[in-house]
Amino acid sequence: MSAFKVPILKVGDVLLVSIQSDIDDRTVVELQQRVLQQIERTSARAVLIDISLLEMVDSFTGRMLSDIASMALIMDAETVVVGIQPAVAITLVELGLELKGVSTALDVDDGLRILRERMKDKQRRRAAGADDHATAGT
Amino acid sequence: MQQQEPDRIQVEDNDDVVRVRARVREAAERAGFGHVDQLRLVTAASELARNIRLYAKRGLVEILPVRKGNRRGLHIKFEDSGPGIPDITLAMTDGYTTSRGLGKGLPGSRRLVDDFEIESALGEGTTIRITKWLYE
Numbered sequence: 001m002s003a004f005k006v007p008i009l010k011v012g013d014v015l016l017v018s019i020q021s022d023i024d025d026r027t028v029v030e031l032q033q034r035v036l037q038q039i040e041r042t043s044a045r046a047v048l049i050d051i052s053l054l055e056m057v058d059s060f061t062g063r064m065l066s067d068i069a070s071m072a073l074i075m076d077a078e079t080v081v082v083g084i085q086p087a088v089a090i091t092l093v094e095l096g097l098e099l100k101g102v103s104t105a106l107d108v109d110d111g112l113r114i115l116r117e118r119m120k121d122k123q124r125r126r127a128a129g130a131d132d133h134a135t136a137g138t
Numbered sequence: 139m140q141q142q143e144p145d146r147i148q149v150e151d152n153d154d155v156v157r158v159r160a161r162v163r164e165a166a167e168r169a170g171f172g173h174v175d176q177l178r179l180v181t182a183a184s185e186l187a188r189n190i191r192l193y194a195k196r197g198l199v200e201i202l203p204v205r206k207g208n209r210r211g212l213h214i215k216f217e218d219s220g221p222g223i224p225d226i227t228l229a230m231t232d233g234y235t236t237s238r239g240l241g242k243g244l245p246g247s248r249r250l251v252d253d254f255e256i257e258s259a260l261g262e263g264t265t266i267r268i269t270k271w272l273y274e
Contacts, residue, residue: 022159024152025188056159056177058184059242087177095181095246096232 006031008038013045014115015077016108019054028064035068039075046115047072050108052083062097069102078118080104082111144200144215149190158187158199162214165201169212170272179212179270182247186216186266189244192237194220194263204269211252211271219263226256 005027009016015038017031035047049065051057057065069079082105084092092099105111145165147158162183166176183199190197197218204213223229230248235241248254253269 022156024156026152055163056180056184058181058188059239059246060184060188063239087174090174091177091181091250094178094249095185096242096249097246 004030004034006034008034010038010042010044013119014112015039015042015044015047016050017047018050021053022055025060028061032064032068032071036071036075039072039077045077045119047077047079048108048111048115049079049081050083050111051081051088052085052107054083054088055085057084057088057092057097059095059097062092062095062099066100066102073101078103078115078122080111080114082107142203144202147199147201148196149187149199150196152191155184155187155191159184162201162212165203166212166270169203169210171212171270175270175272178250179214179268182250182268183214183216185243185247186214186268190216190218190220192239194218197263206271209271210274211269213267213269216266216268217263218265222260222262222264223256223258224260226258230256 005021005023006017006019015035017035023031038044039047047068049068065081069081072079080103081099084104103114105114145161147154147161149155149158159180163176163180166179171179187199197216197220200215200217202213204211228234230244231241232245233241244256247268251268251270253267255267256264258264
């Protein structure tokens with residue numbers, strides 16, 4: 001297996017993806033597949049994508065970020081994209097991209113906090129849901 | 139108008155698109171553009187270089203610093219001998235796509251630059267010229 005340019009690390013329940021340089025379209029597509037494989041393999045419950053070192057997000061990269069978030073959600077994992085540079089935010093909006101369905105946070109710490117809160121909420125809701133069913137069953 | 143040799147980049151694979159982005163950034167920085175304008179140029183160039191790959195497979199990108207009166211700017215030409223664009227008005231419409239993309243490439247890159255010209259002939263190819271001017 002050739003060295004893949006984007007490190008994907010698992011920390012607790014979270015996959016940390018850090019895009020550290022400009023990457024070509026094929027690598028972006030490969031990243032999408034690898035993140036989904038890692039969710040399956042490691043049972044990660046959340047994905048944090050750090051793009052603070054990524055100097056450009058165009059329509060293709062933007063769509064891939066949205067797609068990763070939607071696909072991860074189908075696999076029961078939340079996604080947060082962190083570190084969007086101000087100039088990147090400006091060009092994204094001018095380009096007409098809204099990054100639909102993508103949650104964003106300022107930095108990794110902020111992103112992790114948001115993900116942990118969401119995972120807790122989800123567990124709480126599920127526990128409550130399970131109780132309801134149990135009550136309904138009796 | 140000062141005449142200078144343009145920086146030419148052959149676009150034949152995905153890495154060339156990355157190369158176009160890097161060279162446009164260098165040229166924009168050298169021309170004196172600020173950070174946000176550099177990124178506008180890089181992003182527009184990325185969209186248009188990808189279109190070459192997507193529709194024509196190969197083509198040529200030329201980057202040229204330009205001067206008009208006392209205005210300076212950066213001009214980039216994207217040229218291919220691909221299938222051409224059947225309906226330019228439609229292709230310039232937000233959300234219209236023939237490649238299952240988002241349909242933001244052409245209309246989006248037009249919004250990122252000052253001048254945007256598109257010429258296309260069916261079966262002959264497409265040439266797109268963009269210019270961004272420095273405000274001093």
